[in-house]
Amino acid sequence: MQVLFVSRHPLAAEFRALSEQRIRFALRRLAWRVPRAEVQLSDLNGPKGGLDKRCQIALRTDGAGTVVVASVARHWRTALDQALARAARFLVRQWRRTHEHGRQRQRPQRDER
Numbered sequence: 001m002q003v004l005f006v007s008r009h010p011l012a013a014e015f016r017a018l019s020e021q022r023i024r025f026a027l028r029r030l031a032w033r034v035p036r037a038e039v040q041l042s043d044l045n046g047p048k049g050g051l052d053k054r055c056q057i058a059l060r061t062d063g064a065g066t067v068v069v070a071s072v073a074r075h076w077r078t079a080l081d082q083a084l085a086r087a088a089r090f091l092v093r094q095w096r097r098t099h100e101h102g103r104q105r106q107r108p109q110r111d112e113r
Helices: 012-026 076-099
Strands: 002-007 036-043 051-062 064-074
Touching: 002 012, 012 036, 012 076, 036 076, 051 076, 064 076
Parallel strands: 002 036
Antiparallel strands: 036 051, 051 064
16 A cells, blocks of 8 residues: 655654554555555644644545545544544445345244244
8 A cells, every 4th residue: 555645834744754654554455446545644633732633535446436534632542533534434334335235134034834
């Protein structure tokens, strides 16, 4: 999987290695479906503080197109983990929809007398 990192903030650049490691770990079971991931970290309101760290993840997938998820949190690590969790849930749900369409559980039939 190819991981691209984009950030203009000097402190966010320190998260390059961590973000690549977290993406590979979180999507390790779905890596065959995601050939490319792009992570963007940005600070929404500068040095004011608060809930202003934004992480946007764009995943190019085989079969589901491009999946884009974003999260805003107080810290970049939290925003990254929340966005990865949402992306992984979406990919698993999408895969299940396509592969479990024909397989529905059948109820055991009762004998009616």
